[in-house]
Amino acid sequence: MKVFGIGLSRTGTKSLTISLNKLGFNIVHYPNDSQTLHEFMAGNYDLSILQDCDGITDITVAAYYAQLDRLFPNSKFILTVRDKESWLKAVEAHWHNKPIFDTNPENQDKMRLRRFLRLAVYGTYTFNADRLAYVYDLHHKNVLDYFKDRPESFLVLNICGGEGWEVLCPFLDKPILREEFPAMYKKSILKQMLAV
Numbered sequence: 001m002k003v004f005g006i007g008l009s010r011t012g013t014k015s016l017t018i019s020l021n022k023l024g025f026n027i028v029h030y031p032n033d034s035q036t037l038h039e040f041m042a043g044n045y046d047l048s049i050l051q052d053c054d055g056i057t058d059i060t061v062a063a064y065y066a067q068l069d070r071l072f073p074n075s076k077f078i079l080t081v082r083d084k085e086s087w088l089k090a091v092e093a094h095w096h097n098k099p100i101f102d103t104n105p106e107n108q109d110k111m112r113l114r115r116f117l118r119l120a121v122y123g124t125y126t127f128n129a130d131r132l133a134y135v136y137d138l139h140h141k142n143v144l145d146y147f148k149d150r151p152e153s154f155l156v157l158n159i160c161g162g163e164g165w166e167v168l169c170p171f172l173d174k175p176i177l178r179e180e181f182p183a184m185y186k187k188s189i190l191k192q193m194l195a196v
Contacts, residue, residue, distance in 0.1 A: 003076045006079055012080040016057050025055060026052075027054055034109040040117075077154050081140065083161070
């Protein structure tokens with residue numbers, strides 16, 4: 001069984017990644033390696049990285065849930081959500097610090113993947129509140145429609161609104177952890193926690 005976090009960026013995907021790893025799953029948050037880039041660009045969603053891990057979170061897989069569902073039957077899909085106005089502010093700040101071009105040759109594949117995913121998921125390279133609000137609503141609607149008859153495969157999780165172990169663990173048939181749910185960690189903290 002694979003587990004995919006198909007929420008848009010800034011909806012608690014890092015927290016979801018950490019929580020899934022704490023529950024014993026080997027989950028990768030936003031893989032941006034050249035192999036993954038080339039597979040996406042070729043329309044190959046049977047990603048090589050999934051041979052060595054139990055799933056992926058963030059926009060790397062958000063737009064491809066239907067293809068992943070067909071490739072990996074009996075998987076679990078988690079849509080992280082957030083208040084839309086709060087989400088728009090978070091995305092605007094996030095994109096301000098995440099350029100789509102970089103002259104450093106070592107970052108070229110990373111930048112190409114960032115541009116590819118921004119177009120595939122959001123339809124824009126730069127922050128546009130109207131466009132992103134539309135995409136947020138459309139993604140939410142499409143995912144809910146797709147999984148409407150499959151509650152065993154799909155969960156909506158509002159980490160930013162305070163949901164945590166009490167919602168996630170039963171969905172994954174795991175005992176509820178009696179520790180604080182990992183909420184809104186910075187990427188550097190995420191990398192450190194996942195390296196342990």
